[in-house]
Amino acid sequence: MITLITGATSGIGEQLALKYAAKGDTVIACGRNSDKLAELAKHSNIQSCEFDATDLAQVKAATGEFSHFDRVILNAGNCEYIDDARNFDSALFARVISVNLLAMGYCLEALLPKIARGGQLVMVSSSVTYLPLPRSEAYGASKAGVSYLAKSLAIDLNDVDVTLVHPGFVKTPLTKKNDFAMPMAVTATAAADYMIKGIAKRRKEVHFPYRFTLILKALRILPLPLWLKIAKGLAR
Template identity: 45%
Template sequence: MSSFKQQATKPDISQQVIWLTGASSGIGEALVKPLAEQCKTLIISARNGEKLQQVAHDTGCHNITCAPVDITNRDQLQRVANDIEQHYGRLDTLIANAGTCEYVDVGQFDAALFERVINTNLMGLVNSVEAALPLLRKSQRGYLLGMSSSVAYLPLTRAQAYGSSKAATNHFLEAMKIDLAPEQIDVSVICPGFVKTPLTDQNDFPMPMRISASEAATEIIQGLKQRTWEIHFPRRFTRILKLIALLPAPLRMRITQSMSRQ
């Protein structure tokens, strides 16, 4: 008899219990309705419970459970995970979408800014995985998706904190993909370019090829169904960044320095 574990079939999205964090705005909010329309049960989380209830109500779907949580609080996440286990017995997919962005001013360098961004974007992801992983192991074939960014491909001006948190996210998820493969838990990283959200609406610089949150949601769901390792979009933009990242360092930095805001 083969010593290899029999390959588990990927559960159809219509049979999945899905947990989505960061669901009250931006890409997360745009994901709620199309996910709820296609999956069995959708648990949505964010800090703002009232906004979550409004987002769920606006979909007209009745298979949504609101679970307010701060992803930097491990105890809160564990309580949500306990509730999911009690009601559904398992979790098929975690979409760890919640995150934040702050830009660095090197003239007024602030280490506390780095702490805030990394604590949310990296440690919030790690905390979410800690809570969800035992439930993903109860799935026929669990699936973990984490929100990164195309900035992880290439260091860009003022993105020292945000970019560092997303580069670490990529490393974390790739290592998790390697280590979880024997358990047949799939892992994907989501690397958007510029997406129109309340967060990017605060940006004071040009955002080439920016797409809508609903377009981003469509790309993510398509990648989710295929369980693609890297879900990146819009591809014209992300491929340009990937190409620049392959250039010799002096040339690469000359290009990125030309992007600096004067």
């Protein structure tokens, strides 16, 4: 099996690369950190592929040598928060949308035609899409776009299975900067295990940790005005 993983230089992506390599896959580890990619490439069945996912030309040039993939996991992403909604930061908003959503489109253009018939496309979104949360205007909007994109692709793609991933809080270098509690947070290793299990079963949606994500899903039944009142309390 040939598995390509974006965002493979840290967090969940790094753990996925190591675990799939340990299972015997040929792993194409993608990212921007050349030093970390070189470390990963020391494993006999991990090959590094350096590019900036927000640059379509780079994505195409870096992946052009590969003829096909059995599994593509689009995991790269970023998170920044809108701290003052009244003075909306459009530059921040554009950065997050570019990395989390537009880059998905670039990767799809470059990689989707190379996924073998019967192969699998995995797109990593977030459980933030279940409910509107404080300061998440940029991150939540970008991940909501990813979720809708994946669900639409699941309808239109007939020879490739699409798996949408909605993680809860995961302890990664990216989330270390969070200045709020992260209930039921799991390690990147545990997150990768959840994903690999769900991907192997070709589930349409993989969400974890289950207790946390099921609570969020249950809260979706609340009338929006009630949830907004609760969320405003959380923000305070």
